[in-house]
Amino acid sequence: MRAMVAIVSLLFVVTCYALKIASIDYAPITTQNFSEANNQLLNPEDIRLPVTSHIQAGKIERHSFQKIQLSTPLFVIGDDEQSKQWLRMHAKNMQNLHALGLVANIQTKEHLQQLEKLAGMPLMPVNVDELSEILEVSHYPYVFESRVIWQ
Numbered sequence: 001m002r003a004m005v006a007i008v009s010l011l012f013v014v015t016c017y018a019l020k021i022a023s024i025d026y027a028p029i030t031t032q033n034f035s036e037a038n039n040q041l042l043n044p045e046d047i048r049l050p051v052t053s054h055i056q057a058g059k060i061e062r063h064s065f066q067k068i069q070l071s072t073p074l075f076v077i078g079d080d081e082q083s084k085q086w087l088r089m090h091a092k093n094m095q096n097l098h099a100l101g102l103v104a105n106i107q108t109k110e111h112l113q114q115l116e117k118l119a120g121m122p123l124m125p126v127n128v129d130e131l132s133e134i135l136e137v138s139h140y141p142y143v144f145e146s147r148v149i150w151q
Contacts, residue, residue, distance in 0.1 A: 077102075079106040102125075
């Protein structure tokens with residue numbers, strides 16, 4: 001008898017819950033709602049900005065770095081005139097190397113797009129403090145390629 005009462009009570013609770021769910025007014029899914037959400041997902045750079053790092057633009061000496069080896073060359077620039085000038089001179093070389101481009105100290109999507117246009121490739125805004133500490137570099141722009149750091 002107790003089992004029967006427990007089953008009936010459970011069915012009653014489940015039925016009430018189902019009726020409650022059925023009575024909720026859901027907003028219809030429209031193409032406009034879907035498009036707005038999709039556009040937000042397609043523009044991830046909005047959530048990555050702004051980016052700040054402790055390192056700043058400056059000069060570095062070319063040197064070897066034997067502690068680690070990366071399979072893909074990478075370069076680090078900032079949103080400053082020295083980095084832009086460096087990028088104008090080295091963009092084609094970075095494209096040929098298929099280097100990964102990282103951008104430090106950048107504030108807006110528009111500035112990122114300007115740098116990407118100069119580079120001729122996508123760039124990733126990121127805090128490079130830990131990477132620069134590992135590579136023992138205190139300024140950008142720099143390239144880490146085949147265990148050599150150069151500017």
